[in-house]
Amino acid sequence: MEKTSRTPTSSSELGSNSILGTLGVTQVPPTNTRAENPRVYLCDKFGKKIAMGHVVTDGTSKTCHFKNVGSDEKKIYIEEVIDPNARLWDPPQGGYDTLAGFVQGGYVIWLENWLAYCV
Secondary structure, three states: OOOOOOOOOHHHHHOOOOHHHHOOOOOOOOHHHHOOOOEEEEEOOOOOEEEEEEEOOOOOOOEEOOEEOOOOEEEEEEEEEOOOOOEOOOOOEOOEOEHHHHOOOEEEEEEHHHEEEOO
16 A cells, blocks of 8 residues: 655645635635534634634633633634744733643634634
């Protein structure tokens, strides 16, 4: 059997909410966006993946750290931090300004346009 190696491209890796979408590139949303708690990458404003987690869709999804989650935001449970020095969206959250405070997991509010849904 022959082994194949797949190197993801930035457009498929970033998903339907990528910066490419703002440049007029049409992308079909992955089926994961319809999952009960879709898995996502949290990206910075340049599209760099800085953490991974899942979208919170239960009754607590509208508030996080005593803040209301806006219509263009999602409440995310962080499962893995890729870049602990990356700044949080709309800090402070949970008393932290960077993802370093969430390496053990935790909830954050993240701008929906900066999420990349996992396939």
